[in-house]
Amino acid sequence: MKLTIVAGARPNFIKIAPIIKAIKLSNRLDYRLIHTGQHYDDKMSKIFFEQLEIPTPDCNLKVGSGSQAEQTAKIMISFENELLNYKTDIVIVVGDVNSTMACAIVAKKMNIKVAHVEGGIRSNDSTMPEEINRIVTDSITDYFFTTSKTANRNLIVSGVKKSSIFFVGNTMIDTLLEFKDKFIKPIFWDDLKLKKQSYILLTLHRPANVDEEYKLKNFISEIIKNSRNCKIIFPVHPRTKKIIESLDVNDSNLVQLEPLSYLEFNYLTKNAKIVITDSGGITEETTVMGIPCITLRDNTERPETVTLGTNELIGTNPKSIKQALDKLFNNKWKKGSIPELWDGLTSKRIIDVLLKLEKDICL
Incomplete structure (x- = not known):
């Protein structure tokens, strides 16, 4: 099975790093990593790839900065060309940045399945650009990898089938736990x-x-x-x-x-x-x-x-x-606890699900 993984901004890089490592450990999946270039300077991009041991992207779309509409349009045009030149079975998008929404739209219009890592989260505040990105992406996603049962409920309320939702935990925490001693x-x-x-x-x-x-x-x-x-x-x-x-x-x-x-x-x-x-x-x-x-x-x-x-x-x-x-x-702050499945094993669970879904994805 061939995967295309999309990352565009600083939070995306943190979320994809453990997924790529889990793919390599599986020995059963091929992938291409696409950097859209939404965050492009060394402090917001290059240093993250180096520190988190993320491989050099197979393609950098180099879209750069711009208004919401400008940036989204540039990503869509460039990503369409990427998918025309390199066939894939599924596009994996993460988070809620412009790259997430833009690449999901392009993939679906080309009849390619989409998986959304961190699907279902909602602020219920449509003034936030990220909320628009989440809603649009989730409206066309095929497989949802969620960080919480609250996200599951958000998806079910919006009409998503339970069979498409996989509560796996949080890939950001995979990265945090892996590097906490470094x-x-x-x-x-x-x-x-x-x-x-x-x-x-x-x-x-x-x-x-x-x-x-x-x-x-x-x-x-x-x-x-x-x-x-x-x-x-x-x-x-x-x-x-x-x-x-x-x-x-x-x-x-x-x-x-x-x-x-x-x-x-x-x-x-x-x-x-x-x-x-x-x-x-x-x-x-x-x-x-x-x-x-x-x-x-x-x-x-x-x-x-x-x-x-x-x-x-x-x-x-x-x-x-x-x-x-x-x-x-005054030492009255709450102690807090760690949410369910935020245990450093989320990326492995994602890859396990993808392997089980291989026949459906590759139809």
């Missing part, structure tokens, strides 16, 4: 005199949080004001950097950095007192590592990180930050 201490750790649980780790990138200068400034100001003199380590996302440069948010405890590699960032996560973020994937990692996490969003597509894990969803009112940080500093 995290790299960043070069600035000693210079800043950082110690375990002595700092706050901050990430912000969602348009709703960073595109409005007033809101972004208020978020950062409230975090500084309520940090009890802890250093705030802030790897700044490229989209956030353009905006933050115009804001007067300088403080001796706010350390702004370039984006970090996977192994460096997770070293910081593992040793942080708390992580403040608007990322979904980071809340999964903090849950497994047992690190308190504040999510600056009104909703989440990963509710298990709140109901079971260490994550607290506090909304988008900057004034809510004080109460959450007070809870942390």
